[in-house]
Amino acid sequence: MSILEVKGLGISFGGLRAVNDVSFAVKPGEIVSVIGPNGAGKTTLFNMISGVYMPGVGQVFLEGQDITARAPYLLARQGLTRTFQNLQIFQEMTVLENVIAGFHLTERGPIWADLLSWPSARKRAGEVRNGAYELLTRVRLEKAAEEEAGNLSYGALKRLEIARALAMSPKVLLLDEPAAGCNAVETEEIDALIAELAASGIAILLVEHDMKMVMRISNHIVVLDHGEKIAEGTPTEVSRNPDVIAAYLGSEEETAHADG
């Protein structure tokens, strides 16, 4: 039974079909990657699934429930969250506070207890702090906990965004190029982290340009080109698919033309 299902999703920007009739499904604990050349519509697809854009056509289902075009904050409450290619971090908060913000949904208590700093409120805050620390350790950022987030390196911020997403105990996690701009060591770390998350039962949808990483960790790959799904299957199936090769390397004629 799939937890996330995308059916015939499409959107146009001023007459240009950015994404057209894309369908696929993700099961709990599965890593599904969306790949395709630049401008294929991968991020647009992500934006539609996560409620940032309103799809022109098609539907998105989370645990069988229609969640099409639902606002991101509602999706977060239902267990679907994401990271962004260009990072959405609370720059002026510390690293730890960023993750604490992720616990925002589970932290809720009576407002008077918070205002008067009652023991129950302090206990709750303490638990959240510990939880946030644990997550930071998991993404190896525990040493930077008290630093202002804006001062971190790009690779570290990528991991911070993942830690913050995990604070919500998501069922589905959308990762938009988590390894972009990371060095080889960082990429391997993120690689291991994603595999670990999937093993814990989270359904992962991934957009990534690092093909080695995609081939290594994905259970299933969806290939987009010019907004259309041109292939899907296991890494081996996809890498042998002639359409995919053509999309990435140019078609036979074009290659021939280039040769001539």
Add this chain to the structure above:
Amino acid sequence: MDALMQFIFSGLTVGAVYALVALGFTIIYNASDVVNFAQGEFVMLGGMITVFTFEAGLPLPLAALIAIFVTSAVGVALNKLAIEPARGAPVVSLIIITIGASIFIRGAAQIVFDKQLHRLPSFSGDEPIHMLGATILPQSLWVIGGALLVFVGLYLFFTRTLTGKAVLATANNRLAAQLVGINTGFMMTLSFALSAAIGALAGVLVTPITLVGYDIGVALALKGFAAAMLGGMGNPKGALAGGLLLGLFEALTAGYISSQYKEAVAFIVILAVLFVMPQGIFGEKKTERV
């Protein structure tokens, strides 16, 4: 010496009003980066509605509550009808919208109420209290106390409660706030309601001293803005300190130089802050990362 003390008392009283206006600026600025120039109109509405409901025969506390409540509703309406539809517009456009809203509210007040100046009776008599060789009106203590109370309340709200922190998170990064499940639209509405309520409270408290008319908002917005700039835009501590300081500057200028220069103080403060320390007293230097 006695004269100095007297100037300080009157400066703190006016300053407390500026501080309340500046706090109102701070809340909306924090939630949306918008400087809401209709903030002065909230003060005017607070005073005017109280006067009219009071004269209609309601007890003063009830009249004040109604005024605060109705003004909050106006604040929410301002957000829903003018700011929210323009979401995505540059901040400068949003600021101009608030100027338009302030003109509209002033015009409406002129029609709904009238063009006269009105006053309210003081809350606890007009018998001056002798203190430190000078005198202070009981109403001044109400104003100063009100400002301090609002400040402490806001401080606790923003540092301790989840909703307060959610407002700050919304200001910091709207998209990231949505990702962690914060209803950012609601946080905006809440900010406008809160900010309008604080403005209205200032109007209620100060009307027995300074009188209220449909057009008092412009000067108050300008001075509250100067106070917020002086303290550091977006910082509640700065709003309080900036308000009180500006009030003191004005009172001392009026007392020792000439009361004719009093009105110029706010402008001089704005210019000086922009030239010398644009981040204000408590503001942090901001660096944009590209």
